[in-house]
Amino acid sequence: MKKKLLQKKAFPKRVTSALVAAVMALSMSACASSNAQSTISEDQTAKSAGAPQIEETTINIRVMNEYRNVEKVVDRYNELTADDPVMSKIHLNFSYVIGGDYKDKLTMALAAQEDYDLMFCGGWQGLSTFIQEGNFADLSSYFNNDNYPGLKNAFSQDYVNAMTSYILKEDGTYTKGIYGINLASYFEDSRGFMYREDLRLKYNCDPITDEESLLAFVKTVAENEPDMEGASIYNFFRLDSPWYSAKHDHVYTQDNVNIFGDQTWAYVGLSEDEKTVLNVVFAGDDQAEFDKMPEGYQYDFIIEYSVDRTKWNDYLNPSRGSTDTVEKDAAITYCALTEYESKVKEAKEKIPGSEYGFYVIDDAQRNKEEGAVVCDMVTNNWLVVPEWSEKTDAVMYFLDWMFGSAEAHDLFQYGIEGEDWEAIGEDGYRTLDISEDEKYFMPTYSFTLNPSYVRNSEFVLNDEDLKADFDYIYDPSTYKLSPLAGFTFNAADYETEVANITALSNELQLTLSMYDADETVEVINNWNEEAKKVGLEEVRAEMIAQLQAFLDAKNAE
Numbered sequence: 001m002k003k004k005l006l007q008k009k010a011f012p013k014r015v016t017s018a019l020v021a022a023v024m025a026l027s028m029s030a031c032a033s034s035n036a037q038s039t040i041s042e043d044q045t046a047k048s049a050g051a052p053q054i055e056e057t058t059i060n061i062r063v064m065n066e067y068r069n070v071e072k073v074v075d076r077y078n079e080l081t082a083d084d085p086v087m088s089k090i091h092l093n094f095s096y097v098i099g100g101d102y103k104d105k106l107t108m109a110l111a112a113q114e115d116y117d118l119m120f121c122g123g124w125q126g127l128s129t130f131i132q133e134g135n136f137a138d139l140s141s142y143f144n145n146d147n148y149p150g151l152k153n154a155f156s157q158d159y160v161n162a163m164t165s166y167i168l169k170e171d172g173t174y175t176k177g178i179y180g181i182n183l184a185s186y187f188e189d190s191r192g193f194m195y196r197e198d199l200r201l202k203y204n205c206d207p208i209t210d211e212e213s214l215l216a217f218v219k220t221v222a223e224n225e226p227d228m229e230g231a232s233i234y235n236f237f238r239l240d241s242p243w244y245s246a247k248h249d250h251v252y253t254q255d256n257v258n259i260f261g262d263q264t265w266a267y268v269g270l271s272e273d274e275k276t277v278l279n280v281v282f283a284g285d286d287q288a289e290f291d292k293m294p295e296g297y298q299y300d301f302i303i304e305y306s307v308d309r310t311k312w313n314d315y316l317n318p319s320r321g322s323t324d325t326v327e328k329d330a331a332i333t334y335c336a337l338t339e340y341e342s343k344v345k346e347a348k349e350k351i352p353g354s355e356y357g358f359y360v361i362d363d364a365q366r367n368k369e370e371g372a373v374v375c376d377m378v379t380n381n382w383l384v385v386p387e388w389s390e391k392t393d394a395v396m397y398f399l400d401w402m403f404g405s406a407e408a409h410d411l412f413q414y415g416i417e418g419e420d421w422e423a424i425g426e427d428g429y430r431t432l433d434i435s436e437d438e439k440y441f442m443p444t445y446s447f448t449l450n451p452s453y454v455r456n457s458e459f460v461l462n463d464e465d466l467k468a469d470f471d472y473i474y475d476p477s478t479y480k481l482s483p484l485a486g487f488t489f490n491a492a493d494y495e496t497e498v499a500n501i502t503a504l505s506n507e508l509q510l511t512l513s514m515y516d517a518d519e520t521v522e523v524i525n526n527w528n529e530e531a532k533k534v535g536l537e538e539v540r541a542e543m544i545a546q547l548q549a550f551l552d553a554k555n556a557e
Helices: 017-031 070-080 099-112 127-132 149-154 157-163 197-202 211-224 301-315 337-350 392-402 406-414 464-474 492-506 517-533 536-555
Strands: 057-064 090-097 118-122 165-168 174-177 191-196 229-232 267-270 277-281 330-336 356-360 373-375 381-384 421-424 428-431 479-481
Touching: 057 099, 057 392, 070 090, 070 406, 090 099, 090 392, 099 118, 118 127, 127 165, 127 381, 149 392, 157 479, 165 536, 174 536, 191 197, 191 211, 191 337, 197 211, 197 356, 211 229, 211 301, 211 330, 229 301, 277 536, 301 517, 330 337, 337 356, 337 464, 356 464, 392 406, 492 517, 492 536, 517 536
Parallel strands: 057 090, 057 118, 229 330, 373 479
Antiparallel strands: 118 381, 165 174, 191 330, 191 356, 267 277, 421 428
16 A cells, blocks of 8 residues: 555545534533543433444554553443444554664554554654654544544643644645644653752751752762762753743744754744744854844853853762763752652662652742743654554544543543542542552553643642642643744755764763863864864754744744
């Protein structure tokens, strides 16, 4: 079967109007609650008189990383939909591939057009390229569609806009569509440190409320605990960068312009109305390039923050970056908010009697400012429907069901209520004591996450400050959609240049802060000089041109 070209689908052609009407009637109760916390009612699963019959259909689903005991959840799904004239015909067949092999297996599956109808695809696994090549179906017609009330309820207009991709055509113009369904309960994690609260109290250090008090605590522990590290930080990138939050005044840097790897990012300067690209700068650029940037950023701010973070070097593991590095216990450990619970539980098992607190690095996030995180308002985790699948309607009816109520969603997220887990109030849960052989587990980031269905663990509910941190990342008002959201750089005509510059970037160790202040300036300037020899200026000009065409297309809507 030949791969079909990208095209925006009309309303799904394989579904009759009668079938649509039946599904609407069956599904309306699933979206009766505006906060998507409704349950599956008898009305939702009741047969409608004269409902059309459809053929039995099995959709083949592949997720990333191991699930356990999914069979019992599928059995419960079959029970819940047994009386539904549509959903009872849609059967589920799950498989998984472990993360280390997933990208290769995904690439092979797409090349061979293997028999999958719904698959996970990570943003880091080539999603943008696969979309550009036409591998995935355009699902635009299923969203903001009253015939799919579950999807309409779970995916807000802003979320749908954020999921929309803009595809560069040969004539330089753009077409748009929804070629993947984003999986998220929040859009950006809060980066921070878990710190030893017991040691803070032991040495009578001030409460940790800002970087100054954090650094003072680290210094105190380093001076008094010779067998400990001051800070354990596996990836130092952006620790002191102001561009993680919204406080950057028309200067943007994010994954979709990160074409040279994590060591050297592109920073895009836009006009005040954010419709015109002023320039794109890289670390070590000449002053003439920074002169074109927005007011307040007309100097090498990239080197400035790279140098500033070297103040932490004395408190880091001196052997960091080597293959045989052994991390010691540390006063503070880099930790994303959503990893904090598991890391604390692990640490307490290792160090009995230890106590911990969490510190959010970014000032605006720590102060819980509204609109403080500018981002794509999507995560790197996506579900995609292969373009050649003949079961797209069945897939989307299932997703409409799964995202149509808390009961349906929680079934696949947590397992069987009363057996695997139980609810705590409206927005909490606790896991139940069940043997590992019988416990359900799903890598939720590759199948179920959605911002309309969020439950906090018992661990979070028992810590008022931690609960406030989670409430903040779950709150839509925390985020602002980046004007660059949806952009994809097409490097087809510059593959050699991008590869050569990336190779130079990969030789750096800026993310581990392996250099002192003077060395940092030297290696950055040297990288810039060498990158220009292999095409940095050409790539810069092309990125500016593509970004401008992209903004023109968005602003013309």
